[in-house]
Amino acid sequence: MNLFYNPKGVGNVAFLKIDTVEGPFEYEKYGDIVAIKKENQVVGLNIFNADEHLTLEGQGHIKFTEAHANAIQKAIDASALDYQLNADFSPKFVVGYVKSKEKHPDADKLSVCQVDVGTETLQIVCGAPNIEQGQKVVVAKVGAVMPSGMLIKDAALRGVASSGMICSMKELNLPNAPQEKGIMVLDDSYTVGQSFFNA
Incomplete structure (x- = not known):
């Protein structure tokens, strides 16, 4: 999974890439969470008001950590989106x-x-x-x-x-x-x- 954050260019929105697939995509909004789907599978998430949900240092490509995964899952659980992040933090x-x-x-x-x-x-x-x-x-x-x-x-x-x-x-x-x-x-x-x- 890859986490991107560019507050100057895009605003206070974090993007989590879950799977690398070609578009077109469908978008479903659940409060601050937008699920990006391809053939009904979640392939990415936009997290609006990102700094209210996540601790983000720097910008651009952010190292995705267990703390990020836990915070994003908490934001998902607080929304109406039924989705479980399966993040693998073993060394790559x-x-x-x-x-x-x-x-x-x-x-x-x-x-x-x-x-x-x-x-x-x-x-x-x-x-x-x-x-x-x-x-x-x-x-x-x-x-x-x-x-x-x-x-x-x-x-x-x-x-x-x-x-x-x-x-x-x-x-x-x-x-x-x-x-x-x-x-x-x-x-x-x-x-x-x-x-x-x-x-």
Whole structure:
């Protein structure tokens, strides 16, 4: 979920993006809450009089926290909208271990990897030339928002399912990132499954 707040440009309205879908949308107003729907599913919320419901610091893209989720749920419950937020606050950028690497059956430059992220093993299709079995890597899990703004979703690359992305330093917007293509390989001091940015 992504929370946006731009009081100078838009006024005292917060926008919570729940799902990334293309319009057109339907809008239903419930007091200070406007439910944004697509095919009768809530895909976003506008929270009017936002600073009365939420503690918001800064503007633009705001880091969505459990406190925000609780405050928005309280505002929803006080309105006539029947909706339960299901926010996932588990880390989205984690240390993974490449258990196996196989050649993609339909693309020379792609590899199909099985990556242990601590709680599960993800199948991730990777195009980096330096990916190898036995490496510790940074994995952007489904639901992660990259520094570029791209949302990581379940996908199929040339017909092979891929859940997540193995990241390069450049993709993570880290300082001194090399220009050549290649994923970031971590040393053994990192623990599989730990949050990368809190490491």
